Amino acid sequence: LIDKAPYNISRNHALLEREADHVVISDRGSSLGIIVNDAHIGGKSKDRQATLDDGDNVVILGGRMSPYQFRVEVSRQ
Known part of the structure; x- marks a missing residue:
């Protein structure tokens, strides 16, 4: 993603992982979260x-x- 001032994202901002029967998003030390x-x-x-x-999630x-707003759909399939 290209980010211009005022900056919103960090170089290593987030991590999405599937853990057992759910999906977890983790902040990787960003300034704004x-x-x-x-x-x-x-x-x-x-x-x-x-x-x-x-179902649908807003991240x-x-x-x-x-401006970095995403809809993330989680399905157990």
């Missing part, structure tokens, strides 16, 4: 990971006004 379904992880938050819900890299 990640917003996952309205919950903030990383950045100034003490929480560093969140479990994605089955924002950086702050709420970041």
